[in-house]
Amino acid sequence: MDLDLIRRLYGKGAKVYDAVFGPLLDRGRRLAVETVNATGAKSVLEVGVGTGLSLPLYRRDLEVTGIDLSPEMLARARERAAALPNVRGLLEMDAQNMSFPDARFDAVVAMYVAAVVPDMHRLFAELKRVCVPGGHVLVLNHISADKGVLGTIDRLAAPATRALAIRSDLTLKTLVDAAGLELVAADDAGIGGYIKLVRFRNKSSEPSLGSAGGGQGGGRA
Numbered sequence: 001m002d003l004d005l006i007r008r009l010y011g012k013g014a015k016v017y018d019a020v021f022g023p024l025l026d027r028g029r030r031l032a033v034e035t036v037n038a039t040g041a042k043s044v045l046e047v048g049v050g051t052g053l054s055l056p057l058y059r060r061d062l063e064v065t066g067i068d069l070s071p072e073m074l075a076r077a078r079e080r081a082a083a084l085p086n087v088r089g090l091l092e093m094d095a096q097n098m099s100f101p102d103a104r105f106d107a108v109v110a111m112y113v114a115a116v117v118p119d120m121h122r123l124f125a126e127l128k129r130v131c132v133p134g135g136h137v138l139v140l141n142h143i144s145a146d147k148g149v150l151g152t153i154d155r156l157a158a159p160a161t162r163a164l165a166i167r168s169d170l171t172l173k174t175l176v177d178a179a180g181l182e183l184v185a186a187d188d189a190g191i192g193g194y195i196k197l198v199r200f201r202n203k204s205s206e207p208s209l210g211s212a213g214g215g216q217g218g219g220r221a
Contacts, residue, residue, distance in 0.1 A: 022053055025112070028189035031197050032109050032140045033057040039136055041106035047095045047127070048113035052077030060086050065105070067093040096122040100130045107136040114141045115170045120178040128181060128202055137181055137200040140189060144169050172196065 036044050037059045046054060049066030050073045058064050064087045068074050074090050081087040093099065095113055108131045110123070117123045127137050176183055181200035189197040 025190065025195065026053075028140050028195045028197060029054050029111065030057060031187065031189050032111060032138055035138060035197065035199065036107050036109060036136065037062065039107060041136065043105045044107040044109060045100070045105040045130060047108065047110040049074070049077055049090060050111070052080040052090070054111065055081050055084055055087055058086065062086060063088050066090045067095065067098070069094060096126060098126050098130055102129055103132045104130045105135070106132055107138070109138045109140070111140045112142075114139055114175060114178075120175075124179045124181070131202045133202055135202045137179075137202055139175065139179070139198045139200070141170065141175070141196065141198070142191075142194055143172050143175065143186075143196045143198075172198070 033054050034057075037057075041062065043063040043065070044058065046064065046066040049055070049068050050070075052066065055064065055066070055077065064084075066074075066077060066081075066087070066089070068077070068090075069092065071092055074092055077090050081090060095110070096117055096119055108127050110127060114120055114123065131137055172186055175198060179198075179200055182203050184199040184201055187197045187199070189195040
């Protein structure tokens with residue numbers, strides 16, 4: 001996977017993304033935003049903001065910044081955010097190399113990004129860096145089963161899906177190991193548990209900013 005390929009693929013898909021993935025991924029999107037809204041966060045960064053489907057769902061007093069690699073996706077997100085004064089910026093940026101200062105955001109949400117970035121460790125290093133100590137890091141993504149029929153299918157499909165810039169065989173253990181953050185919970189977020197909202201706390205001795213929203217406990221497709 002490389003950034004140019006990802007940018008091209010999502011650029012081509014920008015026109016149909018809402019129709020195809022809007023309804024399919026709606027439950028996870030809403031759960032992620034509801035979880036952020038239930039915290040004491042005053043600022044949030046959405047990594048992989050795409051066409052901005054989640055933007056109208058955030059609390060109006062919550063300062064929202066979004067980044068994405070695709071200018072075509074961002075153009076649609078800016079149209080959607082035109083009537084949302086709490087959306088402070090929608091920027092074209094590589095999630096593995098963000099230009100924000102350290103500890104800039106109270107909460108960071110990465111939606112369907114973990115399975116498409118070339119280097120997950122770099123992604124999580126950046127998520128941790130831009131999040132305040134004790135803050136919330138939420139990762140919404142499809143998660144492959146460790147075993148069973150579905151897990152086997154995901155692993156067999158991995159070579160083909162990598163050609164489409166998607167890591168289909170991403171397991172929860174791989175994600176947690178790469179994160180290097182305190183795992184809070186992994187909640188079912190749709191498609192029979194195939195989509196999960198994985199909630200982390202940015203490890204720190206400092207007090208956290210509120211508590212994450214409730215769940216069933218345990219990018220962008």
